[in-house]
Each structure stands twice: as C-alpha cells, then as structure tokens.
Amino acid sequence: MAGPWPITEKVGNSYCVQLSASVKVHSIFSSDKLHWDPNKPLSEQVPDSPPPIEVNGELEYDVDEVIAYQMQWTEYDDDPE
Template structure:
C-alpha cells in the first residue's frame, strides 16, 4: 500500500502524486505527510547476489571483511563475508585471498590488537597476584 509514488506536480507546499487506481483518495498531500523513498531494503527482503568478476578466466568475488582464521591440517584458512552476498559459513584457503591484501592486513592488525590487549590483561593479573603474594610474606 505504501510505496514510492512519482510526483506529478508541486503546488506550494503540497505534492500531487500519481497513485494507483485502486487507491480511491485525494492525490494531493502536504509535504509534512510525505517522506523520501528509502533505498535500503526492508528486513527480510533479499538483494539478488552479484555475479563474480572474471579475472584471467577464473571467477572472483569481492571480500567485504575477513571474519576469522584457523589452521586446518597445517593450512591457513579464512572465513570471510562477501560483498553483496548472503553470509557464508565456509572456510577458504589463504591462497585464495591474494587479491585482497588490504583486507588481510586489516584483519591481522585487528587480531594483533586483540592479542596485545589479552596479553596486557593477563600480565596485569599476574602482577596483581604477585603483589598480593608478596604482602602475605
């Protein structure tokens, strides 16, 4: 019922809209009763997935973000989210991410920061425990 309706004419602060014939109502509305049509889809609406890019005869997809990494049978693998595609639970070998070095660097920098923060917290806990142990002596 609500939709983007084209504007036919503007009369002062009122807009004359082209409404479908089944809507039997006055087709002139004040600007306060209108809002700009959204370009974002509603929850539950799915955008069609974009086809892969052809590079040297091989299909390639654009990486939106590296989500996680792991070692699987001695090989480094990444879990990624792909631009304009539904979430993908699969793990992919690291050699397939050669075309996205900036995404890998961003992920590694974030991982280094998390590891550093964890190490700092662990070191702080160790210092606190050592300090309290000294007081007992």
C-alpha cells in the first residue's frame, strides 16, 4: 500500500484516512500506525529530542524556557537548581 494518503478527520484518538477505492481495508487508523510527515506531524507524533551533549565531562541540555529565574530543561526532570 503506497501513500501518501490524506487524513480527512480525527475520530476519537484515531484518524480517518482517504484511501483509494482499490484498497479494501477500514479507513480509520490509530496514530501509531501512521507515518508522520516531518513538515506536518500529528499532535501525538512529536519527533524525539536530541540527546544531551557532553562538555568537559558534564551533560549539557537545551533550555526549553526560563520561568521566574528557574530553567525548564528539555528532556530533563524538574529541578529548581
């Protein structure tokens, strides 16, 4: 089965896909069965974050946002220090 097949609607936690008439399967799929377009991912299909890098023997993380002088680290447990 080749694609891409356009998504026509969201049905609960699944998606209805517009298939050609020659494809004889149910047209509603769970998001884990669909491959995402890197330019338009589904809300449940977020690309994995890159791993932290090591600098001088310590792990470095990207800062997601600064909240009241505390850092919200990407892919790291909450820690106010």
